Amino acid sequence: QISEAEVALFSVSSYACQRRTTLDNHNSNLTDALSLLAENAELNNEDGRGVAFRRAAALMKALPTQVISMSQLRGLPxxxxxxxxxxxxxxxxxxSSEVESTKQSKRYKALKILTGIxxxxxxxxxxxxxxxxxxxEQLRDSGQTLNRAQKSGLEHYDDLNEPVTKAEADAIGEIVQKAVDSVLTGSQVALTGGFRRGKLTGHDVDFLITHPEEGKEVGLMPKVVAWLESQGFLLYQKTTRNSYLESKDGPARPASNMDRFERCFSIFKLTKGKEQESTQPEEQNDLKTKDVLRPHMQADTDQQLCELSKNYQMEAASHKIWRAVRVDLVVSPISQFAFAVLGWTGSKLFERELRRWAGHEKNMSLSSHALFDNTQLCFHPVS
Ligand code: GTP
Ligand code: MN
Ligand code: MN
Structure with a gap:
C-alpha cells in the first residue's frame, strides 16, 4: 500500500535531459507497453505520436519505485x-489491449520484418x-527492385538483426583505430551511440573520428574507408559528404536536427574472435566440410537427405567464422568535436529533449556542431 505522502515524492522534470538516468527500471511492464506503441507509431510515420509515447515511457522509467495505482501519477508531466x-x-x-492487438496485427508484424532490412x-x-x-519470402518472390543498401541488408538479414555485443563493438573499435592510424597519425576515435551510454548491446556501433589539429580531418573519411576496403573489412559502405560549410554565407544557424558531418553507413565483416566463439572445443572450429557432409553418404531416402542437408546448413551457419555488423562512422573537426560527441551519444529522445530545453529555457540553439546564443544578433558559437 502506498500512502499519500509517498505519492507526493514523485517530482520529475518535464525535460528528460534533466533527470538522473538509471539502468534500474521499476516499471518495465509500463515502459514496454508504451515503447511498443511508440515503435508502432514510428513504423507508421506518425512521429508526433511516437515522441509522445517515448516521452511517457522515459518518464515511467525515471520513477524511483514501481507504480501500482493511477493515483501515484497525479501531477506528473x-x-x-x-x-x-x-x-x-x-x-x-x-x-494493454491496444498493445496486444498491435502485436498481433498483420501490419505491425510486416512492418517489423520489412524495416528489419x-x-x-x-x-x-x-x-x-x-x-x-x-x-x-514474398519480397524475394515479388521481384521488387532493391537498391544496393537493401540488397546488402537482405543478404545479411539475420546477422544485422542480432544484437551487437560490447566485445564486438570493442573489436571493431580496434579495427577502426588501426585504420585511422594507418592513414593519418594522431587521429582519434571515440565510441559513441548506445555503447557510450553504457548499454551492453546495440543495433550498430557508432564512431566519431577527429584529429587534434583543425583541418587535418579534411579528406580523412575516404582514406579510412579505402583502407578498410583494401583489408576486406567492408561488406557495404555509403559515404555522404559534409555539407555544413557549403552555404555561401558561412556556417548558418543549423536548420534541422540532421547534422552535416561527413558520414559513412557501413556493414563490417567481423571475424569472430576468441571471446565471440561458441563454447565448443577448439578442434571443432576447424570442422571441414567433408566431416559435416559425411552423413549424406548414409542417407537412403530423399526425406533423410533433406533433413541432413538442413542440418548441414545449420552446422555451416554455426561454424561461420565471421559476421556482419552495422557500423556508423562520422568525421568531425576538432573545433566541433565536443558537440558532435554529445549529439552522437544519444539517446534520440535525450538529444531531442536537450535541444528543447536549450531552446525553451535558455534561448539557445544546440546542434551536433555548436551551441548558439539566440539573443546574439549574429550567431557566435558559445565556447
Ligand atoms: P542502438 O544503436 O540501437 O544501440 O542505439 P543508439 O542510441 O546508438 O542509436 P543510433 O545508432 O541510431 O544513434 C546514435 C546517436 O546518433 C543518436 O543520438 C542519434 O540521435 C544520433 N544520430 C543518428 N543519426 C544521426 C544523424 O543523421 N544526425 C545526427 N545529428 N545525429 C544522428
Ligand atoms: Mn548505435
Ligand atoms: Mn547509428
Missing part, C-alpha cells in the same frame, strides 16, 4: 491522455505492404 489510458489498462488488467524505412515498407508483401 509527459503523460498524455492516450498514455494514461494505456497505463491504466496495464495496471488494472496486467496488459537495412535500407528499408517505414515508407518503403508501407508501399510493399500495400502491394501485398508481408515477409521476406
Amino acid at each position: 509527459c503523460l498524455g491522455e492516450h498514455s494514461l489510458r494505456v497505463i491504466k489498462d496495464v495496471l488494472e488488467n496486467g496488459v 537495412f535500407g528499408v524505412g517505414a515508407k518503403t515498407a508501407d508501399r510493399w505492404i500495400r502491394e501485398g508483401i508481408y515477409n521476406l
Whole structure:
C-alpha cells in the first residue's frame, strides 16, 4: 500500500535531459507497453505520436519505485491522455489491449520484418505492404527492385538483426583505430551511440573520428574507408559528404536536427574472435566440410537427405567464422568535436529533449556542431 505522502515524492522534470538516468527500471511492464506503441507509431510515420509515447515511457522509467495505482501519477508531466489510458489498462488488467492487438496485427508484424532490412524505412515498407508483401519470402518472390543498401541488408538479414555485443563493438573499435592510424597519425576515435551510454548491446556501433589539429580531418573519411576496403573489412559502405560549410554565407544557424558531418553507413565483416566463439572445443572450429557432409553418404531416402542437408546448413551457419555488423562512422573537426560527441551519444529522445530545453529555457540553439546564443544578433558559437 502506498500512502499519500509517498505519492507526493514523485517530482520529475518535464525535460528528460534533466533527470538522473538509471539502468534500474521499476516499471518495465509500463515502459514496454508504451515503447511498443511508440515503435508502432514510428513504423507508421506518425512521429508526433511516437515522441509522445517515448516521452511517457522515459518518464515511467525515471520513477524511483514501481507504480501500482493511477493515483501515484497525479501531477506528473509527459503523460498524455492516450498514455494514461494505456497505463491504466496495464495496471488494472496486467496488459494493454491496444498493445496486444498491435502485436498481433498483420501490419505491425510486416512492418517489423520489412524495416528489419537495412535500407528499408517505414515508407518503403508501407508501399510493399500495400502491394501485398508481408515477409521476406514474398519480397524475394515479388521481384521488387532493391537498391544496393537493401540488397546488402537482405543478404545479411539475420546477422544485422542480432544484437551487437560490447566485445564486438570493442573489436571493431580496434579495427577502426588501426585504420585511422594507418592513414593519418594522431587521429582519434571515440565510441559513441548506445555503447557510450553504457548499454551492453546495440543495433550498430557508432564512431566519431577527429584529429587534434583543425583541418587535418579534411579528406580523412575516404582514406579510412579505402583502407578498410583494401583489408576486406567492408561488406557495404555509403559515404555522404559534409555539407555544413557549403552555404555561401558561412556556417548558418543549423536548420534541422540532421547534422552535416561527413558520414559513412557501413556493414563490417567481423571475424569472430576468441571471446565471440561458441563454447565448443577448439578442434571443432576447424570442422571441414567433408566431416559435416559425411552423413549424406548414409542417407537412403530423399526425406533423410533433406533433413541432413538442413542440418548441414545449420552446422555451416554455426561454424561461420565471421559476421556482419552495422557500423556508423562520422568525421568531425576538432573545433566541433565536443558537440558532435554529445549529439552522437544519444539517446534520440535525450538529444531531442536537450535541444528543447536549450531552446525553451535558455534561448539557445544546440546542434551536433555548436551551441548558439539566440539573443546574439549574429550567431557566435558559445565556447
Ligand atoms: P542502438 O544503436 O540501437 O544501440 O542505439 P543508439 O542510441 O546508438 O542509436 P543510433 O545508432 O541510431 O544513434 C546514435 C546517436 O546518433 C543518436 O543520438 C542519434 O540521435 C544520433 N544520430 C543518428 N543519426 C544521426 C544523424 O543523421 N544526425 C545526427 N545529428 N545525429 C544522428
Ligand atoms: Mn548505435
Ligand atoms: Mn547509428
